Amino acid sequence: MQVPAQVEYERAVSVGHALTLLARYGPRAAVLAGGHSLIPMMKLRLAQPETLIDINALSELRYVEVADGELRVGALARHADLLESAVVGERFAILHDAEQVIADPVVRNWGTVGGSLCQSDPSEDLSAAFAALKATLVITGPDGTRTVPARRFHTGPYETVVAPGELLTEIRVPASPGGGSAYAKVCRRAGDWPLAAAGAMLAVDGGTIVEAGIGLTAVGSRHFCASEAEEHLSGAPATPERLAEAGRIAAQHCRPVSDQRGPASYKRHLAGELTVRALRRALLRARAGER
Amino acid sequence: MNAAGAAPGAYGPHARKEDARFIRGAGTFVDDVALTGMLHGAVLRSPLAHARITGLDISAAAAHPKVEAVITGQMLAEQGLAWMPTLSGDVQAVLATDKVRFQGQEVAFVVAQDRYSARDALELITVDYEPLPPLIDAKRALLDGAPLIRDDQPGRTTNHIFDWEAGDLQATDAAFAGADVVVARDLVYPRSHPAPLETCGVVADSDRITGKLTVWATSQAPHVHRTLYATFLGLPEHKIRVISPDIGGGFGSKVPLYPGYLCAIVASMRTARPVKWVEDRSENLMATAFARDYHMHGEIAATRDGRILGLRASVLADHGAFNATAQPSRFPAGFFSVFTGSYDVPAAHCQVRAVYTNKAPGGVAYACSFRVTEAVYLVERLVDALAIELGADPVRLRMRNLLRPEQFPYRSPTGWEYDSGDYPRTLAVALQTAGYDDLRREQAERRGRGELMGIGVSCFTDAVGAGPRAHMDILGLGMADGAELRVHPTGKAVLAVSCQTQGQGHETTFAQIVAAELGLSADDVEVVHGDTDRTPFGLGTYGSRSTPVSGAAAVVAARRVRERARIVAGAMLEVSPQDLAWTGGRWQVRGDPGRSVGIPAIAMAAHSALDLPDGIEGHLDDKAVYNPPNLTFPNGAYICVVDVDPGTGVVTVRRFIAVDDCGVRINPMIVAGQVHRGLADGLGIALMQEISFDADGNCLSGSFMDYLLPTAVECPSFELAETVTPCPHHPIGAKGIGESATVGSPAAVVNAVIDALRPLGVTHIDMPMTPANVWLAIEAARARDGRE
Amino acid sequence: MRITVIVNGASHTREVEPRLLLIHFLRDDLGLTGSHWGCDTSNCGACVVWLDETPVKSCTVLAAMADGHRVRTVEDLERGGVLDPVQQGFTECHGLQCGFCTPGMMMTARALLDRNPNPTAAQVREALSGQICRCTGYENIVRSVLWASARQAEADPARPGGPALDGRGPA
Structure with a gap:
């Protein structure tokens, strides 16, 4: 069986303690949350941190709550926590859609929302979902907290704006009155990473789209979003033609690469197809909310 | 036809005897075997598909404080063990000496005090590779200028392994010439992998004092493995014991010998300590036998109204870097020629051409x-x-x-x-x-x-x-299997068979077979398998052969026991054995249903002071070797x-x-x-x-x-x-x-x-x-x- | 480092390397070989055990992370000589063949039935979708879990959410 290389281990007991440990051990320390991305990479020896700082004891970071209409998710919330939250299902359905197809139920028990975002895998579902929702991420460091839009969080594959010594602590999703959201994904099998996936958030007023958010993953979209397609929808009539055109635009602007899962042409097609499917479903949900 | 004289109710759904241990997590799989002083092996594998090895430095690994031995191909070569026989009569490198021929090929073997240290030490080995052009596409294998993979074989100039054909070419061509309709398809049966949930592994324990080698292995064919070890290692066969404990699925991939097994054995001999090696999942998928990889051109000829007249097939078989497929020797393409399937096809012909490529060896390893x-x-x-x-x-x-x-x-x-x-x-x-x-x-x-x-x-x-020994053997070992049946004085029975369950439930099914023949409860028959010291010789479990061959051997042995019991029963009932009939699972005096005896009573009598007829020595035990007629x-x-x-x-x-x-x-x-x-x-x-x-x-x-x-x-x-x-x-x-x-x-x-x-x-x-x-x-x- | 883990109700303190995987701690250090590993990458679920009340893939959890926590393995399903309904179901319905995936399947199934005592077949399939079986085609595994669900409903219509983790009595 594959086994990690030697590593030191520290267990943080509070956010403050975690920051102290991060400062003490410097850039060759890694934050260990659920570990479902980090530990496999350590087993393959693609990741060889000197020290692991285990934050699983930070129960203060494990919550899913709605305050003032805003969704607040602690970075240590497990995927299962998000899926089990009834209020998330009602008001941010995209997150339930996505969580139902992220990895598998046992992995979702332990993998964390913050860990998934910080891993910054180019195929991460939650990165697209939170991009669609125009979420804000809260990063805590030695000098206090700062917030970063989800769409500026990822700086490249496996890279984020979280600096050494900092910790992602919360994800905030703004309330979206009159909104509906949805997520659509194609993968090769249950539990697989997406071949492509699209998330959509639509706020409508009467027949008009007042706000649109589209997230894409696994197709090389910058910041996991499809801003050109969003622009096409913003302020426009919520018609099937409009949604279809948004799909075409989303497909046009993504930059998928071919691999053994499928050729770029297929993934580009999926970006469009799934964008439209997510938009349609989000619109239905928005309208259901109006009723 | 039914089981002649089978006891009523012996066949049918019966909860598996095996389950009691598995539902409690109390099975014993190879990686569960832990012996005192046991060391752990790890294999260094090639990152390249085709390269010449120009240097190998193990000094840093050997100096690791927890490393007990590092074995290289050169060391094996000095003992004549660098190349091992495959089940297709080719040879395969145990540890590479000259070149690596597929990604994942075995290059060195580290033995350490624990599995983590063994893995760490792999990082300390440096290998210098001179990359060679790889041959990946089987269709290019025979083109001019294709890289020659098997330059270890003197005189070899191509990547061709064999051509094989079956059927009547002329008759088939004639059928096609006269057909209204001919349809052709190019079909790829891709390279697949059985991926049993338990990977392959071994614990080798060479006892320096007794000279006995005990090998716990994920083997579907423990007796074949023992004979191969004996001939390859030059050890006396009675000093080798192969134990296949519980096997976490095999599906064919646990039939061949793998280099890791031999490395662990050699390492145990060198260190005089037990050595465990269990491959990880990547090793399993990259190096352990794959299946299929057949590139087929097929044609079907028919009349306009849908009567099939003929079938033709031409196949390019990708066998990887060594010809290591497991099948009867005279059938290098296995039973592919049964390709007329379920249809009444008057004429058919197929030809199969096999080639080497720079990919893992195999081809017959997945329930095929x-x-x-x-x-x-x-x-x-x-x-x-x-x-x-x-x-x-x-x-x-x-x-x-x-x-x-x-x-x-x-x-x-x-x-x-x-x-x-x-x-x-x-x-x-x-x-x-x-x-x-x-x-x-x-x-x-x-x-x-x-x-x-x-x-x-x-x-x-x-x-x-498989199969009739006149036609079917593996490396000269005819495909007949043995069964030995002991009946204890109280009528409880122990059946020892050469086949090896990997989940098929032999401990239950074979007990039912014997129970049916002897009028016993299946719960009173224990099945022993997977241990060459305790079971008769036979070729093992693959090709769906357990019930057809070993199951038949068990029936024959049980019927021999039954006939022996008949003589004893005659003595007990004071009638001629010819006057007894096997009825309802008992020997009964013909025409007198009130006078009968069952196997338990007969068994006790057979072990007692009862005066037995001449030629009967007592006891009921018997055995059989079953050579299937077809x-x-x-x-x-x-x-x-x-x-x-x-x-x-x-x-x-x-x-x-x-x-x-x-x-x-x-x-x-x-x-x-x-x-x-x-x-x-x-x-x-x-x-x-x-x-x-x-x-x-x-x-x-x-x-x-x-x-x-x-x-x-x-x-x-x-x-x-x-x-x-x-x-x-x-x-x-x-x-x-x-x-x-x-x-x-x-x-x-x-x-x-x-x-x-x-x-x-x-x-x-x-x-x-x-x-x-x-x-x-x-x-x-x-x-x-x-x-x- | 020194860790203390309560495994199946018993406290175990061991000196371990921080990198030691929980599955190896259970199998090699404690000799609890009922839990298996099958894939290295948290895809197959042969290694599923409970960490506190939650099924996790123990090939992707460090033993250090379990320090101070409770772990429940397949060896603790049978209590006081009484098989768990899930264990009974697997043998009644032929839910296992080679038995290698079985411990992980049963641990997930037990957790499912504690949370949802009356799952549909589709819910059982979804709950087990992170676990690979190469022998059964899942057909009889699903039947086994449904059998267990029916059996425990019969046995105890008012069955509470789940068995006590540290208690050694019958579940």
């Missing part, structure tokens, strides 16, 4: 009945292609050409003698179970709405139970129903109906379980399982993240039914079932997907039919439409 999988896939795809060409319903076309019951025993145009079957009835049961006509109506309605629903059929004939031919008819999402190419298997004829069923519960397994295989192979490579020979499927196996979500609830035509030459009429569904089901899935896509003009997609492959086919068909 020695390549019957490939054969069935070919003929079932060709029949569907013919149906498309003729505009015929694929079921009617099959019904028209299926062998009829009165044709059995049937001599096929490639020389096989099928034992028994009622193919039209089997297909009829499948159609009825599926509600075929309703499905076609539903399909028509859905097509009207633009939905893609497909119905796929596959009729298959498997060929299992293969058995399980068969079936499968129907798969799929839905295809035209926007994404995603295939959903909605229903799967399987009707199997495996002859007499000893434990129908276990038979059904075997079928379920194979159906999941077929679904996985058809839709997702593929070992693929990039142009440099990097394996792209080296983990379960990329080598996808079906989960409970992809599998529908399977619908099973049965027909029973007992095998006329097997003592209880059983045919074997272990591989039927793996053999028969992939074609049904593929045929269903193609059927779904027919309105778009799609006529073929190679497996695996991933969303991408299906969508590409849809797009290509749409593009053709656009041009037309």
Whole structure:
């Protein structure tokens, strides 16, 4: 069986303690949350941190709550926590859609929302979902907290704006009155990473789209979003033609690469197809909310 | 035919004896074996597909404080152990000495005090490689200028391994010349991997004082392994004990010897300590035997009204870097020539050409009945292609050409003698179970709405139970298997067999076999297997041969015990044995139902002071070696129903109906379980399982993240039914079932997907039919439409 | 480092390397070989055990992370000589063949039935979708879990959410 290389281990007991440990051990320390991305990479020896700082004891970071209409998710919330939250299902359905197809139920028990975002895998579902929702991420460091839009969080594959010594602590999703959201994904099998996936958030007023958010993953979209397609929808009539055109635009602007899962042409097609499917479903949900 | 004199109720569903330990987590798998002082091995593997080794430095690894030994190919070469025999009569490098020939090939072996340190020490070994051009595409293997892979073999100038053919070429060509219709298809059966959930592993324990080598191994064929170790290592065979403890699935991949086993044995001899080596999942997928990789061109000839006249096939077989397939020696392409399948085909010819490539060795390792999988896939795809060409319903076309019951025993145009079957009835049961006509109506309605629903059929004939020793051997070992039956004084029995369960439930089924013959309860029969010191010689479990061969041996041994018991019973009842009849599981005086004795009483008498007739020494124990007169031919008819999402190419298997004829069923519960397994295989192979490579020979499927196996979500609830035509030459009429569904089901899935896509003009997609492959086919068909 | 883990109700203190995987701690250090590993990459689920009340893939959890926590393995399903209904179901319905995936399947199934005593077949399939079985095609595993669900409903219509983790009595 594959086994990690030697590593030191520290267990943080509070956010403050975690920051102290991060400062003490410097850039060759890694934050260990659920570990479902980090530990496999350590087993393959693609990741060889000197020290692991285990934050699983930070129960203060494990919550899913709605305050003032805003969704607040602690970075240590497990995927299962998000899926089990009834209020998330009602008001941010995209997150339930996505969580139902992220990895598998046992992995979702332990993998964390913050860990998934910080891993910054180019195929991460939650990165697209939170991009669609125009979420804000809260990063805590030695000098206090700062917030970063989800769409500026990822700086490249496996890279984020979280600096050494900092910790992602919360994800905030703004309330979206009159909104509906949805997520659509194609993968090769249950539990697989997406071949492509699209998330959509639509706020409508009467027949008009007042706000649109589209997230894409696994197709090389910058910041996991499809801003050109969003622009096409913003302020426009919520018609099937409009949604279809948004799909075409989303497909046009993504930059998928071919691999053994499928050729770029297929993934580009999926970006469009799934964008439209997510938009349609989000619109239905928005309208259901109006009723 | 039924089990002559079988005790009533002995066959039938019976909870498995094995389960008691497994549901408590109390099984003993190889990695559960922990011996005092045991060391742990790890294999250093080649990162390159083809390269010359120009330097190897193990000094840093050897200096690791927890490392006890580092073994290289050079060290093995000094003992004459660098190259080991394969089951195909080729040799394979244990540890590379000259070149590496596939990515993942074994280069060095580290032995350390714990598995983590062994893995750490691998990082300390440096190997200098001079990269060579890799040969990955089998179709380029014989081109001028192709890199020569096996330059270890003196005089070799090409990558050609063998050409093999079967059938009558002239008659077949004549049939094609006279046909109204000829349809051809190029079909790839992709490289697949059985991926049992337990990887391969070994614990080798060489005892310096007794000279005895004990090897706990994930082996489907412990006796074959022992003989190979004896001849390869030069050890006396009685000083080798191979133990196959509980095996976490094998499916064929645990038949061959692997370099890691030999490294662990050599390491144990060197260190005089037990050495464990268990491969990780990547090693398993990258280096342990794969299956299939057949590139087939098939042609079918028929009359305009749908009478099949002939079949032709030409195959390019990719065997990887060493010819290490496991099959009877005289059948280098296995039983592929059974490719006329379930049909009355007057003329057929096939040829198979095998080549080396810079990929892992193997080819026969995945519930394939020695390549019957490939054969069935070919003929079932060709029949569907013919149906498309003729505009015929694929079921009617099959019904028209299926062998009829009165044709059995049937001599096929490639020389096989099928034992028994009622193919039209089997297909009829499948159609009825599926509600075929309703499905076609539903399909028509859905097509009207633009939905893609497909119905796929596959009729298959498997060929299992190898085999007659006059024709079938592996490395000279005839494929007969032994059974030894002891009956204790109280009538409890112990059956020792040479086959090895990897989940098939032999401890239960074989107990039922003996119980049926002797009028005992299956609970009173213990089955011993998987230990060469405790079981008679035999070739093991693969090719669905356990029940056809070892099961028959058990029956014969039990009947010998029964005949011995008859003599004792005669003495007990003071009648001539000829005056006794085996009735209701007891020896009974003919015409006097009040006077009878059962085996327990007879056994006690046989061990007692009872005065026995001359020539009877007492006790009831007996044994048998079973040399099967022919293969058995399980068969079936499968129907798969799929839905295809035209926007994404995603295939959903909605229903799967399987009707199997495996002859007499000893434990129908276990038979059904075997079928379920194979159906999941077929679904996985058809839709997702593929070992693929990039142009440099990097394996792209080296983990379960990329080598996808079906989960409970992809599998529908399977619908099973049965027909029973007992095998006329097997003592209880059983045919074997272990591989039927793996053999028969992939074609049904593929045929269903193609059927779904027919309105778009799609006529073929190679497996695996991933969303991408299906969508590409849809797009290509749409593009053709656009041009037309 | 020194860790203390309560495994199946018994406290175990061991000196371990921080990198030691929980599955190896259970198998190699404690000799609890009922839990298996099958894939290295948290895809197959042969290694599923409970960490506190939650099924996790122990090939992807460090033993250090379990320090101070409770772990429940397949060896603790049978209590006081009484098989768990899930264990009974697997043998009644032929839910296992080689037995290698079985412990992980049963641990997930037990957790499912504690949370949802009456799952549908589809819910069972979904709950087990992170676990690979190469022998059964899942058909009889699903039946086994449904059998267990029915059996425990019969046995105790008012069955509470789940068995006590540290208690050694019958579940």
